[in-house]
Amino acid sequence: MAVGRLSTVRRRAARSFALLAGCALVSLAGPVTAQAQDGPPKPVVLHCPALLDSVAGKMLGPTSVVIQGERVVEVVPGTVTRADAEVVDLAGETCLPGLIDAHVHISSEFSPTVYSDMLHFNLADWVVRSTVWAKRTLLGGFTTVRNLGDSHYETVALRDQINKGWVPGPRILTAGPAIGSTGGHADDGDGLRMDLQPDVGAHDSIINGTADAWKAVREHYKQNVDTIKIMTTGGVLDLSGSVDNSQLTEEETKALVTAAHEYGYIVGVHAHGAEGIRRAVVAGADSIEHGTFMDAQDMKLMKEHGTYYVPTIYTGTYVTEKAKGNPHAYPPAVQAKALLVGPQLMKTVGDAYKAGVKFAYGTDAGVYPHGENWKDFPLLVQVGMPAIYTLQMATINAATLLKKDKDIGSVAAGKYADIVAVPGDPTKDITLMGKVDFVMKGGIVFKKGGAEQVFTSTAH
Numbered sequence: 001m002a003v004g005r006l007s008t009v010r011r012r013a014a015r016s017f018a019l020l021a022g023c024a025l026v027s028l029a030g031p032v033t034a035q036a037q038d039g040p041p042k043p044v045v046l047h048c049p050a051l052l053d054s055v056a057g058k059m060l061g062p063t064s065v066v067i068q069g070e071r072v073v074e075v076v077p078g079t080v081t082r083a084d085a086e087v088v089d090l091a092g093e094t095c096l097p098g099l100i101d102a103h104v105h106i107s108s109e110f111s112p113t114v115y116s117d118m119l120h121f122n123l124a125d126w127v128v129r130s131t132v133w134a135k136r137t138l139l140g141g142f143t144t145v146r147n148l149g150d151s152h153y154e155t156v157a158l159r160d161q162i163n164k165g166w167v168p169g170p171r172i173l174t175a176g177p178a179i180g181s182t183g184g185h186a187d188d189g190d191g192l193r194m195d196l197q198p199d200v201g202a203h204d205s206i207i208n209g210t211a212d213a214w215k216a217v218r219e220h221y222k223q224n225v226d227t228i229k230i231m232t233t234g235g236v237l238d239l240s241g242s243v244d245n246s247q248l249t250e251e252e253t254k255a256l257v258t259a260a261h262e263y264g265y266i267v268g269v270h271a272h273g274a275e276g277i278r279r280a281v282v283a284g285a286d287s288i289e290h291g292t293f294m295d296a297q298d299m300k301l302m303k304e305h306g307t308y309y310v311p312t313i314y315t316g317t318y319v320t321e322k323a324k325g326n327p328h329a330y331p332p333a334v335q336a337k338a339l340l341v342g343p344q345l346m347k348t349v350g351d352a353y354k355a356g357v358k359f360a361y362g363t364d365a366g367v368y369p370h371g372e373n374w375k376d377f378p379l380l381v382q383v384g385m386p387a388i389y390t391l392q393m394a395t396i397n398a399a400t401l402l403k404k405d406k407d408i409g410s411v412a413a414g415k416y417a418d419i420v421a422v423p424g425d426p427t428k429d430i431t432l433m434g435k436v437d438f439v440m441k442g443g444i445v446f447k448k449g450g451a452e453q454v455f456t457s458t459a460h
């Protein structure tokens with residue numbers, strides 16, 4: 001359902017620039033510190049009146065969380081402190097592990113001018129904006145995101161510069177550009193004038209055949225992505241006609257998933273139609289994104305294969321409501337598809353939960369404004385999920401899907417000190433998830449008492 005990637009013409013221009021600048025040849029790996037400190041950092045103790053135990057799926061009473069540097073060292077019942085520790089009293093708050101959104105597009109955002117912007121903006125324009133979108137996401141309490149589709153690997157750079165402490169933002173696991181087929185949801189040429197439609201191939205993440213599938217995954221590995229995104233069916237926001245047709249063969253799907261797994265990547269699959277979902281699940285994909293027209297057979301297969309469902313439920317409703325409210329909200333082809341998905345997705349998500357499919361939280365933010373990633377929570381409750389399960393989706397379940405549960409997803413000794421807080425009990429009022437007023441990522445406080453903290457980059 002992503003906003004289309006930028007045009008290949010501009011991607012090629014951006015690539016030339018990167019090569020001129022020599023960027024492609026230099027590894028930028030470095031330490032993960034947002035703010036350098038002199039000497040060993042003082043321990044910090046958070047006093048939480050309540051804390052979500054995301055693993056057990058229950059709320060704990062008063063708890064102290066002891067943090068040293070970027071990691072939690074101890075989680076202790078009651079209100080305790082440690083010698084020399086700085087105490088942060090979160091009276092009236094409920095603490096939660098830093099939230100995880102397993103489906104965002106952090107370097108784009110839909111707007112009424114987005115289709116023409118794609119013809120006028122340079123990649124750099126989007127990248128500058130992405131630093132703002134990254135900060136909004138973090139201040140909304142989302143300390144980790146999986147970015148499922150960008151234009152030209154720009155989110156690899158964003159990830160690296162956030163990790164180095166140049167700009168504030170969430171931990172990013174990025175897929176780079178999504179991989180699809182000619183004319184499919186990943187093909188930027190759809191709907192353009194014919195002379196603006198270059199014949200793109202595996203190098204541009206457009207595949208036809210199994211050899212291309214391997215080449216595209218290997219290209220992603222070369223560009224240092226963290227994960228892979230493929231598109232087995234049509235989507236909503238591209239300018240082609242079908243939202244649910246199959247756009248990768250069984251063999252292509254199997255080749256993509258096999259290649260990705262061979263390189264150690266998990267695979268998130270954009271799929272609305274039942275057949276495209278089936279092909280992805282049978283191929284061994286790790287998560288189905290959207291899943292709008294998922295049928296009972298798909299649900300059964302997902303349970304058998306342990307496939308996660310990342311429903312992006314608010315996005316479905318958002319595009320449908322926009323299309324209903326304004327006949328010109330989207331181009332005509334998109335308008336028709338947008339009207340279809342919202343109510344269907346609500347029904348499917350409720351049915352899949354009842355059927356026992358396991359879920360991880362993911363929003364498709366970028367289709368709607370970044371920073372509002374919390375808006376899936378109330379809809380998930382509305383279709384029948386317990387509030388505490390939705391919180392597990394956005395913490396331990398998403399961390400497990402991303403294979404990062406050793407580092408994130410719960411507040412526990414040894415994990416990153418990624419901790420957020422809301423003013424009250426979100427299991428009684430899920431809309432409190434829209435009021436995150438404390439955000440700590442890697443031991444650094446980015447928001448406190450509802451106020452953004454001054455971020456001073458000491459990176460050099």
Ligand SMILES: [Zn+2]
Nearest residue numbers: 001002148364
């Ligand atoms: Zn998406």
